[in-house]
Each structure stands twice: as structure tokens, then as C-alpha cells.
Amino acid sequence: MTHINVLDPGASPLDYYGYELRRYREAAGLTQKQLGAIVNYTGSLIGQIETARKLPTVDFSERVDAALGTGGLLSRLVVLVLRSQLPSWFQQVAELEARAVEICAFQTHMVHGLLQTDAYVRAVLGAFDPTDLDDRTAVRLARQRLFEKETPPVFWSVVSEAALHLEIGGPETMRGQLAHLLAFEHDPRINVQVLPFSVGAHAGLQGSFNLYRFADDPTILYTEGYGSGHPTANPDTVKDGSLRYDHLRAAALSLKDSAELIRRVMEERYGEQRDAVEVPVA
Template sequence: MANIKQLDPFASPLDYYGAELRRLREGAGLRLADLGEIVFCTASLIGQIETALKVPTRDFSARVDAALNTDGMFSRLVGLVLRSQLPTWFQPFAEMEAKATYISTFQVQLVYGLLQTPEYARAVLEMGNTARVDELVAARLERQRILDVAEPPLTLVIMDEAVLHRPMGSSELMRDQLRHLLDCGERPWLQIQVLPYSAGAHASLEGSFTGLRFQSNPEIVYTEDLISGHMTANPETVRDAARRYASLQAAALSREDSAKLIKRVMEERYGPRSAVSKRPVA
């Protein structure tokens, strides 16, 4: 008799997903290979998801919902599974970020996580954790879904000019990332500003920080150090962060001039898109 791994469905969202997938698959009288044939994947992949060894995707979840007639259960559950892949210390902030009605962030080193392309996110995450990069990238992309809801948060992003010049991977990757910033900046509720080198000393030489406002909860300020993140609703800290952010906004380029700088760096530093990457015209 096959040695079937028994899961504790209460151990984690991933374990619960796997246990439910196995329960419903077996209830439908389907073998791993049978379901794999229906949802266009291997029996091995389904087995790995059922035993919490592999993280499911949104596409997989939608296909399983259709195959097992679950009324969208796995599509609803997968968001919780993906968010659970974020570092434990970061999860509380991600939960609050998803509830915010107003986000203001200043970034010194990297593009803000909500605005990263999948390729840029992968390049960033590979620097710190090569074992779980696929899961971490999927979790970061899931986090970005808050910008596509019916009522997204008003989002203000200020980036040091160094962010534009710091290559995280190939020139093509960086060009696509800066193009993505330009596209994001066209959304009326998302404002991107660049703090130019010419600004010199500024109000947040200590580093990056993010402010969150809510419909009813107190405002929060979030910062990170080398190994973890820190949230506080201390009124004095919140007021100080607001003053610093106002100073940074005043020193930064306007929305329009920031877009011009991003475009100029994209074209002059990272060059034209390579012929190989161009999509063929049908």
C-alpha cells in the first residue's frame, strides 16, 4: 500500500489547501493522473500540492475549481496561501497594507514592492533567498493585487534617483521595470516622484519608510532594518514621518518631471529593447 503523507489541515493555509484538494479529488473518484489530465498538469505536481510541497498558482486554482465544481473555493483560498509565503515578520505589514486607503512611501534602494515587475522582484529576492524564490515572487505579485481592486488605495511613491540607476539584472529587465513605472504613474490614484541627486541632503537620510492610513484605524509607520520590519502607531512617530514626507515631496521632482527623468534614464542607461525580445507581428 502506498505511503500517503497525512496532512494537518490546520498547520498552515498551504496544508489546508492540499488537504482539501485531496479530499475533493478522491471524493470525485479521480486519481492524480485523472485530475492532471483535466487541468493540464502532471500528476506529480498535483501530488506535491496535495502534500504541501508546492505552492499553487491562481491559474491552477481556477482550473481545479472548474474541474471539481467547487464554486470558486480554491480561487478564494489561494490568496491566503500565497500571502502566507511572505516572511513571517513581514506578514503583519502586508495585511495592514491591504487594508489601507492611503499609502505613502519613500524608497532609497529599490522600487517599491507593489510596483515591481515579476523579473525585477525575482532579481531582488534571489539576493537573499534562493531556496524559495518562486514562492516569494508569487507572494509579492499577490500583494500587488490591492492596486487592481475596484477602490484601490491612494498611493504616493517617492524614489531616490539611485533606484533608477541601480541595475538589478540585465538592461532589458531594468528597461521593462522603468517602463512599468511609467505605466503605473499614468493611473490617477498612483503618484510617482523621483528625488533627484541634485536635492542633496534630505529629510530621510536614515532610510526608507512607509506610512499607511485607514478608514478608521490609527495611522501606521513602517520601517525595516537588516533582518526584520517594524510598525508603530505612536502619534509622535507618525507626525514626524508626515513632516519628513512633506519635506521629501517638496524636494522631489513633480510627477511630470519625474516621468521625464525615468524615461530618460530608461533610454540612455538601459538602451533600446533588444530585437530578440520583440514579439513577432502576426
């Protein structure tokens, strides 16, 4: 077990976070138990985070920042901490997301991670491996904080209609997820288009992919394999991916029609009436 007195703040973002938390707490003259009482967390949890044995959350960081007057330091650090917990092969993707001015994503069978709800994330991540689900969920959701930046990226999501029908996590989870997509209906920076089944063969049959565009750097095309990511700035590959994405957006329903389809699927496939138990009439 790591001892707080020998915690190396340079060892990792998590160690640095714990070091700073302890430094600010002690400067305020508070014990772990006292700080826990103020922010409505246990003193034991405070100790675990200070010793880099437990991941902090965004909510925890915001509460402690307010309690200790850190100027928002921990809320800024927690983004780096959670990003560092992503699989090593995916950390580069999170950095691309954070730097991009425009993200164009195509998904073949599920909602993109940047638009997933807490319950949907848990269902996706826990489908095969339920271990450390709280921490893994927090890590994925933390990526969405890029939309809270002063100048967030423009996000285009073309998603196959299949993602609306693949029942991940059950009807309640899917209702919440589709309602979440509809919440962006009037947000010009987050745009969701559905590629309907009626399109048939289309430019994305090779699989899901993302395009990351930057203010000064070349565009990156990103695809995934099993347990690995494949970003490339090869001009020919990027040009091909960009052309494919243009065709996918053209083939997809308009933003308005996409929202109408999402709403219809949410009501007809995952409506409350599907959960009701029918009582036979005598």
C-alpha cells in the same frame, strides 16, 4: 513526508488549501493525473500541493477553480497561503497593506515591492540567496493582488533617482521594470514620483519608510532593520513621518516629470542599443 490521509486542514493555510483541493478533486471524480491534464499541470504537482509539499500559484488556483467549479475558493485561499510564507516579521506588513486605504512609501535605492516585476523580484531575492527562488518570487508578487480588490488602496511611491540607475538584474530587467512603472502613468490610484539627485539633502536621509492609513484605525509608520520590521502607531513618531513624507513629495518631481525622467533613463541607460554588439567597419 506528510500523508494526505492525515493532513490536518487546521495546521496552516497551506494544509487547508491542500485539503480543499483534494476534496474538490475527489468530488469531481478525477484523479490527480486527470485534473493535471485539464489544467495543464502534472499529476505529480497536484499531489505535492494536496500534501502541502509545494506552494500553489495564483495561475494554478485560477485554473483549478475554473476546472472544478469551486466558486473561486482556491483563488481566495492562495492569497492567505502565500502571505503565510512571508518571513514571520514581515507578515504583519502584508496584513497592513491588505487593510490600508492609502499607502505612502519612500524608497532610497530600489523600486517598492508592490511595484516590482517578476524579473526584478528574482534579481533582488536571488542576489544573495538563490534557493527556492520560484516560491519566494511568487510569495512577493502575490502581495500585488491588493490592487485587484474592488476598492484598492491609493498608493504613493516616492523613489530616489538612485533606484533608476542601480542596475538590478541587468539592462533587460531594468527596461522591463521602468516600463512597468510607466504603465501606471495614468492610474490615479498608483502614483510614482522620483526624488532627483539634484535635490541634495532631503527629509528621507534617515532611510526608507512606509505609512499605512486606514478607514477607522490609527496610521502606522513602518521602518525596517536587518531581518526585522518596526511598525508603530506612536502619535509623535507617525506625525514626524507624515511631515517628512509631505516634504519628500514636495521635493520630488511632479507625476508628469517623474514619468519623463523614468522614460529617459530607460531609453538612454537601458536602451536596446546598449545591448547591441558593435561591428567594426573595415
